[in-house]
Amino acid sequence: MRSTDLRPAARIPDAGELPRLLPNAPLPHYPDHVAHFGARPAGSQALLTEVERSGLRGHGGAGFPTATKMRAVASQRRRGYVVVNATEGEPMSSKDRALCTVAPHLVLDGAALAAEILHALEVVVCVDRAASATIRNLRRAIDEREACGADRVRVRLELAPDRYVSGEESALVRWINGGEAKPTFVPPRPFERGVARRPTLVQNAETLAHVALIARHGARWFRGLGTEAEPGSALVTIAGSVAAPGVFEIPLGLPLPRMMAAAGGSLDETQAVLVGGYFGTWLSVAQARRLTLDAASLRTAGAAFGCGVIVALPETSCGLAESADVAQWLANENAGQCGPCVNGLPAIAAAMSALVAGDRDGHAEQRLRGWLELVKGRGACKHPDGAARFVASSLDAFSTEIELHRLHGRCGRMSAPRVLATPAPGPWR
Amino acid sequence: MKQRLVVNWTTCVGHGMCAELLPELIRLDEWGYPIVAPGAIPPSLESHVKRAIEACPTLALLVQKAD
Numbered sequence: 001m002r003s004t005d006l007r008p009a010a011r012i013p014d015a016g017e018l019p020r021l022l023p024n025a026p027l028p029h030y031p032d033h034v035a036h037f038g039a040r041p042a043g044s045q046a047l048l049t050e051v052e053r054s055g056l057r058g059h060g061g062a063g064f065p066t067a068t069k070m071r072a073v074a075s076q077r078r079r080g081y082v083v084v085n086a087t088e089g090e091p092m093s094s095k096d097r098a099l100c101t102v103a104p105h106l107v108l109d110g111a112a113l114a115a116e117i118l119h120a121l122e123v124v125v126c127v128d129r130a131a132s133a134t135i136r137n138l139r140r141a142i143d144e145r146e147a148c149g150a151d152r153v154r155v156r157l158e159l160a161p162d163r164y165v166s167g168e169e170s171a172l173v174r175w176i177n178g179g180e181a182k183p184t185f186v187p188p189r190p191f192e193r194g195v196a197r198r199p200t201l202v203q204n205a206e207t208l209a210h211v212a213l214i215a216r217h218g219a220r221w222f223r224g225l226g227t228e229a230e231p232g233s234a235l236v237t238i239a240g241s242v243a244a245p246g247v248f249e250i251p252l253g254l255p256l257p258r259m260m261a262a263a264g265g266s267l268d269e270t271q272a273v274l275v276g277g278y279f280g281t282w283l284s285v286a287q288a289r290r291l292t293l294d295a296a297s298l299r300t301a302g303a304a305f306g307c308g309v310i311v312a313l314p315e316t317s318c319g320l321a322e323s324a325d326v327a328q329w330l331a332n333e334n335a336g337q338c339g340p341c342v343n344g345l346p347a348i349a350a351a352m353s354a355l356v357a358g359d360r361d362g363h364a365e366q367r368l369r370g371w372l373e374l375v376k377g378r379g380a381c382k383h384p385d386g387a388a389r390f391v392a393s394s395l396d397a398f399s400t401e402i403e404l405h406r407l408h409g410r411c412g413r414m415s416a417p418r419v420l421a422t423p424a425p426g427p428w429r
Numbered sequence: 430m431k432q433r434l435v436v437n438w439t440t441c442v443g444h445g446m447c448a449e450l451l452p453e454l455i456r457l458d459e460w461g462y463p464i465v466a467p468g469a470i471p472p473s474l475e476s477h478v479k480r481a482i483e484a485c486p487t488l489a490l491l492v493q494k495a496d
Binding site: 185339 | 436437438439440441442443458460461462464
């Protein structure tokens with residue numbers, strides 16, 4: 001789903017003061033943005049302290065504390081760069097594109113604030129080059145800000161290649177520096193040596209938009225939503241067996257059944273729920289009923305919030321066939337750099353296909369489980385780990401389906417249209 | 430300072446020299462890529478580790494400070 005379909009978050013009943021990030025109508029122009037959100041204060045050390053107090057964590061997938069990352073860049077001797085990561089290579093996610101379309105100035109405010117905190121030389125905004133509407137909006141917003149002198153720092157827009165691992169921060173930096181958008185062996189990490197070999201803060205677009213609001217309203221306000229450990233709101237993209245798929249803004253800690261209801265779905269008509277995208281985890285309906293959307297709760301089921309992707313698998317779909325397709329897609333998305341991933345992921349994908357075709361003697365599943373353990377932690381990036389987590393969770397969630405395929409070599413649901421998108425691979429540059 | 434073995438996966442092409450010279454800590458997977466024993470390098474193996482690092486044709490084996 002590559003839409004920028006927006007659902008006003010106010011439709012989540014009794015979820016506190018929302019939306020924060022998403023205005024009810026798009027705000028492409030700077031004066032309208034200022035009228036809605038208020039003027040942007042200056043970035044300072046005091047703001048960095050406030051970001052720290054807010055407990056804000058990155059919304060790109062890894063959930064790393066934002067202030068810690070900023071301090072790591074600030075502690076470097078040389079001045080560096082701020083990279084806005086709006087590449088969003090996750091096929092089922094559209095929240096960053098949606099945010100950059102309806103509130104581009106909020107993201108750019110956050111980037112300018114980060115640049116002021118760090119005395120950065122330049123802001124580089126990276127967006128997926130296929131996202132034409134988002135590109136148009138961001139370009140117009142950047143031009144408008146430059147024309148009215150909104151920011152002191154220079155801002156440049158870069159159209160990044162659309163590959164799954166190209167949004168990983170070392171890959172993005174490598175591409176900005178003129179190379180392929182493939183992860184590099186770290187250390188040195190981008191905070192030490194990034195764009196033009198200088199210290200670089202790579203931050204997800206949504207994360208920076210939160211920074212822009214913390215600058216206006218403070219940490220205490222930010223903590224008015226969410227949980228004690230994971231404060232604030234988050235954008236999610238929900239798809240599958242829901243009547244109103246799209247992007248929502250939720251308070252962290254929202255019960256998953258309420259999320260489903262807000263999107264016009266119900267766990268009663270759902271077979272399983274994928275949380276966290278293609279590095280994520282399939283949850284059973286029983287698990288989904290008791291979980292809330294925050295890392296601490298999801299962790300109890302071996303899942304993570306990731307970049308906020310939620311897919312409700314309809315009763316009419318075959319979760320095994322869906323997962324096998326994604327496993328193949330993830331194998332094709334390996335960067336061709338690291339032996340265990342280059343060899344392991346295609347082997348895993350082939351074994352998943354064997355399960356779909358009917359694993360008569362259980363041999364394929366046994367070998368598959370071995371490979372899932374084998375690839376973990378053996379790559380320049382976390383691609384093998386994420387792919388292994390996804391596939392392993394599909395074996396648990398769809399064990400009945402695997403039995404069915406073992407007996408019949410197929411199932412009645414495998415010809416249903418796929419819910420999980422597997423877009424064709426793009427270039428690496 | 431405790432150290433651990435690390436593979437630079439982007440440069441390792443699976444020559445397998447490391448597993449030959451340091452079987453105590455490294456074995457190979459079915460594709461010929463190293464599987465490194467977790468944890469700190471025992472002091473008794475330090476000279477063998479050094480030899481394995483120097484023998485890697487792509488300089489893909491290195492040590493890092495153990496966490």
